[in-house]
Amino acid sequence: MTTPTVLGRWADSLARNGARCAIKSGPRKVSYGELAGRAAGYRAAFEGAGRPTDPVLIATADPVEVIAAVLGCAAAGRTFAPVDPRLPAAVLDGVLAALRPGTVVADAVGREALAGRRLPDGAGIVHPETLEPRAWSAEDRPGAAPEDRGYVYFTSGTTGRPKGIRGSLEAVHHFVDWEIAEFGIGEGTTVSQLTSPGFDAFLRDAFAPLCAGGTVCVRPDDGTPVGEGLARWLTENEVEVLHCVPTLFRTLRSAALTPDSFPALRAVLLAGEQLHPSDVAWWRGLFGGDKELVNLYGPSETTMTKLFHRTTEEDAHARLVPVGRPLPGVAARVLTGPGDPQDALGEVELEVPFPLLGYLGEDEWRGTATTYRTGDLGRFRPDGTLELFGRRDQQVKVHGVRIDLGEVENALRGHPGVEDVCAAAVTEDVSTALVAYVVAPDVPDAELRAHAAQLLAPGLVPSVFVRMAAIPRTLNGKVERRSLPRVRLQRAADATRAPQGPAETRIAAIWSEILGLAGINRDDDFTLLGGDSLAIARLMDRVRHEYRVDLPLRAFLQDPTVTGLASAVTDRTARSGS
Incomplete structure (x- = not known):
């Protein structure tokens, strides 16, 4: 492969104005020049560590450092594999065994997660805290161009071990080039970055603005904002293009939105799960067609979005919101049997204009060098748009x-x-x-x-x-x-375990609303009742709103029970004098 164009487009943005803001993280602003200095520092660190074919594991909680390390890997011609350092230990063990990295980028959070984990012999650790920035120059590196060795992103597999999906920067560029042109992303455009570094959509959120001279606005240090917090974050940062999953988007329903909300916002691009007609009806009821709501579809195996649909008023009253039509150069097919009617359900197959690299190891690839059978069931509407009906399996x-x-x-x-x-x-x-x-x-x-x-x-x-x-x-x-909680849910709280006092009673009621469960006991564990990361974010947002206290997430995770949370809230309220 030749020079990854996505790297060239970013370098062009740098050359046009190195002082422009590349990444905004709360009050911190990182210019294109500063980002280039850190990327060059990583490139130098990688070129002196291990063989060129050895992948680089990026385990850092700071999105700025993830982006800089990814750019450094691309410039050095090294495969990169970002992971969320908060993954369970067993999952990290599986990642290390499958990837066998020659170099690891790890901040304090990453080093703590990797402590006691077995790294491959000779693997070196790069500390972002002590990295020395270098001068960026495309001419620094000997030879014509760095090889596109792409990336690896890990997802859960049916065997219980992490499955490594391989992709190329050529594939990333295919999507980025389309999104920049399709949605008018240019110099100064602010694009949200709410995705965990452990998913390939992180590259979408980073490279779409960076390749156009825009600004990446990363999520706050205390986690993904939801509800009123998300609305406030979008407004204060003047986000113009929002990328997120529909579940996060729906939390905005709890915010007091008006037709004048989000004056800077132009488009909301949703992917990762099904968008419902009720979502379209609610959004268009507020903003009409002024703030576009776009449905995206594409599995990680084919690198980000491969079909898109700009929603319309008709979608608000439809049975399903379609995923739309393919991006340029992409073909979508529905695999049906002989003699099946034209609108029969079948497995969706995607064909892309770049090589697909498959999985790490021996996982079976369901397709060819340029096609992938998604496992999703779909059918084409008479107008040629594709709609999905769940999984084939x-x-x-x-x-x-x-x-x-x-x-x-x-x-x-x-x-x-x-x-x-x-x-x-x-x-x-x-x-x-x-x-x-x-x-x-x-x-x-x-x-x-x-x-x-x-x-x-x-x-x-x-x-x-x-x-x-x-x-x-x-x-x-x-x-x-x-x-998902067990079926036997509608239980009455046992008298000896029922919430005690007003604080526990109120906390239990909030849990019931968020989790949809009745009979919450005082020693129930929020996570064991089905509370995922987004539910935890919603819970902390409710606590912050109702009790007017800023409770650190770690204070809840130390004892995620009704009793523990009530005690932490009471203690924090007493100390703040509220």
Whole structure:
């Protein structure tokens, strides 16, 4: 491969105005020149460490350092693999075993996470705190151009071990080049960076503005803002293009938005999970078509977005919001059987105009050198836009009936009161039931069951409806099925374990609202009840709003129970004199 164009475009932005703000992180502003100095420092560190073919593991909590290290790797022709240093120890062990890095970039958080982990023999650690910036010059490096050795991003695999997805900077450039042109990103455009460094969408959020002379606005140090906090962050930073998953986007419903909110915002680009007609109706009801709402689709295996759809008024009243049409150079196909009708459901296959590099190790690739079978079920509308219907592998048997969980979920989503849903076959003792986990606060079970019965064959109607405040999802928007609570949820709190006192009683009530569970006990663990990272963020936002205290996240994680949180809030309130 030749010089990665994405690196060349960033260097062009640097050459045009090195004093322009490249990254904004709270009050901290990093210019293009400063970023280039750190990238050059990393490049020098990498060129003297290990073989050129040895990958670089980037385990740092600071997004500025992640971006600088990625640029340094690209300039040095080294494969980079960013991870979130807060991953569980067992997952980090799996990453290290699969990647075998020759160099590790680790700040204090990363070094603590890696302490006691076995690194490959000879692997060196680069400390961002002591890195010496260098002068950036494209002519510094001998030879014509650094090789595009791309990146590796890890995702969960069906075997339980991390699966490494390989990609190229050529593929990143394909997306970045499209987004810059499609959404008018240019010098001074501020683009949000709310994605964990451990997902390939982090590269989207960083390179789209940096390659156009814009500014990357990274999330606050205390985590992803939600609700009112997210609204305030978008306004104060004058974000023009917002990238996020629909789950995070929906938290804005709790903010007191008006048609005058977000004067700088031009477009909201949503990916990672299904966008619902109710999302479109709510947003357009506030802003009309002035602030575009765009649905994006593309698996990590093909590098970020491969189809997009600018939502319209019709989508607010549709059964499904389509994922749209392919980017230039991309082809989308629906694989159906011989004789199937034109609108039959089939597995979606994507073909891209660059090489696909597959997985690390021996994981089987479902496609060819330029195609990938996604495992998603879809079909084309008469107008040529693609709509999705869940996963091909979401088929279960309940009482001998084969059920596609995606079909059940889509039927329930058709009810206007259903905000989100996840269907599952749950086995308890010797019986199996079809369960629907639903976010539908104002719709009785009987109404949901009747609605499903009108659209689904007998045997496909859920027998149990579990109420949720939000469906637990991973950071990249996929349902985290392991975090779904057990069916036996509507329990009465035991008298000996019931919340005690006004603080515990109120905290338990907040938990019930967020998790959608009744009968919260005083020693229940928030995370074991299905509280994912976004639910924790919502909880801390509620506590901050109701008690007027700024409680550090670590204070909650030390004892994530009703008793522990009530005690921490009471103690912090007393010390602040509130």
